[in-house]
Amino acid sequence: MGLVIVANRAPFRLTPEGLAPAVGGLASALLPVLEARGGVWVAAREEGEKALTLRPRESAIRLVQVTLPQKEWQGFYGGFANRILWPLCHYFLEKVELKRDYFQDYVRANQRFASKVTELLxxxxxxxxxxxxxxxxxxxxxERVPNPIGFFFHIPWPSSGVFRVLPWGKALVEGLLGADLIGFHTSEYAENFLRTAAHYGFPIxxxxxxxxxxxIRVEVHPLGIDTARFRELVRDKRVQEHAQALKHLAGKRLILGVDRLDYTKGILERLLAYERFLRTHPHWRGKVTLFQxxxxTRTSVAEYRELKRQVDEVVGRIMGSFLREDWIPLRYFYQAFPPEELVAFYLAxxxxxITPLRxxxxxxxxxxxxxxxxGILILSNLAGAAExxxxxLLVNPYDLEGIGAALDQALRTPKGARQERLQALxxxxxxxxxxxxxxxFLHSLAEGR
Known part of the structure; x- marks a missing residue:
């Protein structure tokens, strides 16, 4: 039995040596399964973008790309996916742009995917x-094929009241109900979906x-990390040496934030909380450094450029207010790091x-x-991982004083208590x-048929 994985993004990136697996949870999760079973990964490609080869070297996986005209791509991806669904599902209703043209492009793009997948099946x-x-x-x-179909929703499914803001909400729910199994990361998201479906009149x-x-079954299947790969990286001598160098660079207790520069990740609020922490807990000045x-991401979008401007402003203000000859309170890295370098930061x-707003x-x-x-993890209670x-230490990412109190608690926690927490994690x-x-997920899909 073959496997056909369908996603907006291809699981490969172009390198000087050819195609290599993309860095990220989804590629790590699905490529080994697809390799073992044999099959096809279907992904979108904007017209004019360089096509990737159909079969990466030394791989049993075929990559098939669905070409979308530029205007349709902009409406489907830049419009409906990222200006409607993304902000709505993360509860940023003020950023939602309910443009009917976006939905029409979304429909057309999904129809192109359906035609391509039907040809391959x-x-x-x-x-x-x-x-x-x-x-x-x-x-x-x-409507076209009897094959088993599974669907996984990787972002939060919002409350029924929020989802119903969408004029096309029922059509989207009905679209998902073509699957045999629908998966979510947490019980909250699954329950929200069931309530939404019930509102639109579907029996539960x-x-x-x-x-x-x-x-149609709705189940919780939380996505994790490639634990074997991370165990290898922790044991890597070069990673350990890099971690020591980062500790030396910090010179003090090191607080770490790692995020995409997206408004959902709470970077701006975190920096404001750190600024307040330094003001209200003066005994930690000169003893801690935040590496952010x-x-x-999405640097061509004006909204993201404005977020970067605001973040840069707060970074500058923290440095201007607290920098001393013998202490740098904040180091800000506006760049991407490969996994081996990130692990060095984690070890240091x-x-x-980690305080996303959702x-x-x-x-x-x-x-x-x-x-x-x-180390000790301070985590937003609005992240799925908090379940x-x-x-x-779970915090409300909007509560700047609460984040400061959690920082103070984390920095005071004895080594033994930190290690007890880590062992459970x-x-x-x-x-x-x-x-x-x-x-x-695939086993459950097969068992339920």
Whole structure:
């Protein structure tokens, strides 16, 4: 039985040596499964963008790309996915742009995916669709083929009241109900989806939704990290040496933030909380340094450029207010780092401050907790990972004083207590291994047919 994975993004990146696996949770989770089973990864390509080769060297995986005209791509991806679904699902209603043209492009793009996948499918193939870009695709496929279809929603599913802001909400829910199994990271998201489906008149029974004569299952399958890979990196001598160099660079207790520069990640609020922490806890001045990594993203979008301007302003203000000849309070890295360098930062950090304003899961929190040897994790209670990482210090990311109090507590926590917390987190993260996530979902999809 072959596997057809459908996602907006290809799992490969172009390097001087050819195609290499992309860095990230989804590629880490699905490529080994696809390699073992044999199959196809279907992804979008904007017209004019360089096409990737159909079959990477030394791989049994085929990559098939769906070419979208530039205007349609902009409406589908830049418009409906990123200016409607992304902010709405993260509760940023003031950023939602309800433009009908965006939805029409979204429909057309999903139809192109449906045509391409239908061409490729063999009778015994299983289809596994990824994320909010392709919510209409399960229904479009179900109308054409009888194959097993699974869908995973990787970002938060908001409350029913928030989702109903969408004029096309029922069409999107109906689109997902073409699948046999719909997966979410947390029980909260699954329950929100069931309530949303019930609002639109679909009968609910336990964790199942009825559409016509079919029952669709809704399950929780939390995505984890590649634990084996991170164990290797922790043991790597070069990584350990880099960690020591970072400790030396900090010179003090090291607090670490790692995020994409996206408004959902709470970087601006975190910097404001750190600024307030230094004012209200003066005994830590000269004794701590915050390293904030902000990976550039969507730099062509004006809203993201404005966020960068605001972040730069607060960074400058912190440095201007607190910098001393013998102490640098903040080091700001506006760049991306490969996994081996990130692990060095994790090993060097006494505290990780991961405070997204809303997040589907947040794998950085898992990576830090799994690789740290003596550190403590401060985590937003609005991240999906908070449902599983209860031994972290959970904070409200909007509560600047609360974040400061958690920082003070984390920095005061004795080594033994930190290691007890970490041991509990290690055990739980082992159970969330990324490969187990993919196999567990596909096993459930097969069992339920």
């Amino acid at each position: 063999q009778p015994e193939d299983v289809v596994f669709i990824q994320d909010y870009h392709l919510m209409l695709l399960p229904k479009l496929l179900r 029974e336990g964790n199942r939704v009825r559409w016509g004569d079919r029952w 990594i902000a990976t550039p 950090a006494d505290v990780a401050l 997040d589907g899961m947040n794998l950085v929190a898992l990576e830090y907790a799994y690789t740290s040897e003596e 599983y990482l209860r031994e972290a 290690w055990d739980r993260i082992d159970g969330l291994d990324v490969k187990r996530w993919a196999e567990g």
